[in-house]
Amino acid sequence: MSALFELAGVGVQFGAAARGVRALSEVNLSIQPGERLALVGANGCGKSTLLRVLHGLIRPTAGQFSSPAALNQAMLFQKPYLMRLSVQANVALGAWLRGTPWARAMARAQVALQRVGLADLAQRQARSLSGGQQQRLAMARAWALEPQVLLLDEPTASLDPHAKHEVEALMHEFAQQSPASTLIFASHNLGQVKRLASRVLYLEAGHVLADLSVNDFFSGPLLQQRYPAAHFFVKGETL
Numbered sequence: 001m002s003a004l005f006e007l008a009g010v011g012v013q014f015g016a017a018a019r020g021v022r023a024l025s026e027v028n029l030s031i032q033p034g035e036r037l038a039l040v041g042a043n044g045c046g047k048s049t050l051l052r053v054l055h056g057l058i059r060p061t062a063g064q065f066s067s068p069a070a071l072n073q074a075m076l077f078q079k080p081y082l083m084r085l086s087v088q089a090n091v092a093l094g095a096w097l098r099g100t101p102w103a104r105a106m107a108r109a110q111v112a113l114q115r116v117g118l119a120d121l122a123q124r125q126a127r128s129l130s131g132g133q134q135q136r137l138a139m140a141r142a143w144a145l146e147p148q149v150l151l152l153d154e155p156t157a158s159l160d161p162h163a164k165h166e167v168e169a170l171m172h173e174f175a176q177q178s179p180a181s182t183l184i185f186a187s188h189n190l191g192q193v194k195r196l197a198s199r200v201l202y203l204e205a206g207h208v209l210a211d212l213s214v215n216d217f218f219s220g221p222l223l224q225q226r227y228p229a230a231h232f233f234v235k236g237e238t239l
Helices: 047-054 087-097 102-115 131-143 161-176 190-196 214-219 222-226 228-238
Strands: 005-014 021-031 036-040 062-066 073-076 149-153 182-186 199-204 207-213
Touching: 005 047, 021 047, 021 207, 036 047, 036 190, 047 149, 047 182, 073 131, 087 102, 087 131, 102 131, 131 161, 149 161, 161 182, 161 190, 190 214, 199 214, 199 228, 207 214, 207 222, 207 228, 214 222, 214 228, 222 228
Parallel strands: 036 182, 036 199, 073 149, 149 182
Antiparallel strands: 005 021, 005 062, 199 207
16 A cells, blocks of 8 residues: 655754754654554654644655645644634635535534534534634544544643543544544653554654554563663653
8 A cells, every 4th residue: 555655854944054943854754544643752852843744834854755646634733723703614614615615515514513522512603612622623624624634733732631532532533434544643642642543653853763553662672672762751751
């Protein structure tokens, strides 16, 4: 099966070389359809930048990046940007911008809201929702686009435990809806990574220092033997 994303020596530099910030360095990565890939590491390690490269929001300043031209993908940010519109209109807008007639987009939005448990709030102002509800709204907006790939940047940060559980359940549902559905997410919550990921990348200072199956990352001796920096990160986060 052809890779969805191929990165060879990818680097991202913000600003001039002398005073700029190198957000990614020499990233080599291949992501296949159906993977559930978690990006972990400390703040500033490059997780968000890598997600934005994958979504086409940032162009690499070094190396080669490729993905299929017709790939349908959607991205959720830590704090969703919501228009001053109703919940339903916020969902419909994405489909409308992609060429779906407004009436059909609104009907698709209602189906997506039903899927995330927000159908009863369809006419509420979107910005009046709680943090957890806003993330579920963002998930509905992504679902309405019928993406093959869903990228998420700290999707449950600052949410209460109940809201985290709801968003995680939706992430799991997306990943299970077809064998080719691909989930890529950044998270500081290692319990969430254990529950949702099949593969884990550990980043530090813009470098990918470990790329392992979720089982090897958390329970195998391979991490400690070959990737000591990642081992100490996991140990520190789970003490």
